[in-house]
Amino acid sequence: MSATPITPAPMIEVENASKWFGDVVAVSDVSFSLGPGVTALLGPNGAGKSTLLRMLCGLTPPDRGTVRILGADPRKDIAVRGRISIVPQQEAMFEALGAFEFVRLAAVLNGIFNPDEIARWALQVVELDPDEKRSTTTYSKGMKQRVKVAQALVNDPAVMVLDEPLTGLDPRQRNHLIELFGRLGDEGRCVIVSSHVLDEVERFGSRVLVVAQGRLAATGDFRAIRDLMDDRPHRIRVRTDKPRELATEVMASVGALAVRLEPPSTGRPGGFVVDTNDASLFRTTIATASQRVGASLVEVTPLDDDLDSVFRYLVQR
């Protein structure tokens, strides 16, 4: 008997979801599904990221299409709301409460009977003092962000929706939270994080959702997305001891669209930058091309398969 591989059910399923406010289309016909792990949601300001995240939590209904979280409608199913947590973008919290009381309240409202213990733990996870008594209104933006993350941990959520959670944090705390989100994803939670700081997003992992003008521009591993973007030539830098000879060979043999020579600089040999439509073909043939001209390859570096380039290409389409 052959075993049939079991595909885990998606934790988030969005089908043809649209949302508009008056004449403004905030989200247009978006479909995707996500399982465990960290996914970064990218998009320029006003692209519809926050509206999409609010729809995922049931905070606003789609005008068309469906949103299912763990198989249920988060707007109608009380039980599933207990398995979602959110770090909203807005700063406002309950002004009358201190951080411990705020996080403790989240635990109580989630039906947790040992809220003190859970709240202390959650605050310690984000490196805040549970015994700090002052109101959160006196906290810095970074501290407020960490309190918001702490309240999102108390219900041991299956799905975490984090809207710009790193805003206002110092570099050390950013690293700490990026690591925390990674661990949460590794433990089987579906963590979706929006951010506009691409360097940070790259550190969450490679899985991205890119939203532009309310539409889903791309989804998946951003390097794979880049490979599929055949309307944009790939740009690759090659450094070698014989740049002119190898550049000529490359133009003749590996489908280069354009080659620009670069002079040697201090401590680095010269080279060239090549534009090609087929990056994988280039990568497999550059070694043989260099052998043919007797050149030593010092460096072969893709210049535009980083997240920043992929993002720029997608939103400019």
Next chain:
Amino acid sequence: MTTTTQPPSPVRGSALDRTLRAEYRLILRSICTPGRLAALIILSAISLLTAFATKAGSSLDPLQDGVGYVNANVATLIPVAVLVLGAASLGDMLEDGSMVYLWLRPVPHWVHLLAAWMATVTVAVPVVLVPVIAGTLVIHPDSTLLLSVVVAGLVAIGAYSALFVTGGVRFKRALPWGLVYILIWEGFVASAGQTATKLAVRSYVRSILEQITGVELKLANFSLASGILVPLLVGALILAYGARRLSRSDIA
């Protein structure tokens, strides 16, 4: 510091009373801002001063004076104070976006409305009703009058609280809407005819005053039972509407 992302074995259960208590305490603390309390205490102090003024210029019928004093406060101080508290209870959270921390919990949305109503009543009774009772006793220390002001005041606070807590959920600017309701609808329109009278809390509260004290009041056409039950039942229905509305709201 080493931390784990696994919480220390949470003990879970479904206990609406714990949730209700927690939300009640939160909203109670939220609406009791120093500025708001100071404003309401000043208004109550002014009301108490008018009681002394009424006593000083007393007419031949202190019972009539006492009922007139309560009637005036039921028409102005009590609804305005309850509006200030009730509209803020959930309305402020919806406005600043902190409602998300209540809405996205495994809690039925009627619990939020009920907690807000309880908190509004809890503050309004000592801050507004107690001074009105004191003022009434200043004018005429009579047990019948005392009973009437307690019953009428509690019914008014209960009904207006339901109305204005829901108003805070329904309207973005609940305060001006509430003032329009108090001043225009209850103050003028409701005195225009029998049908409009049935849609004003003030008419039922006046009926309670009239039925208990025997002092005749305009637009007090209901029995004591109707005067007590109708505003409270309608208030419960309005809270249910508010919960439904909150469930269907867009939460920022």
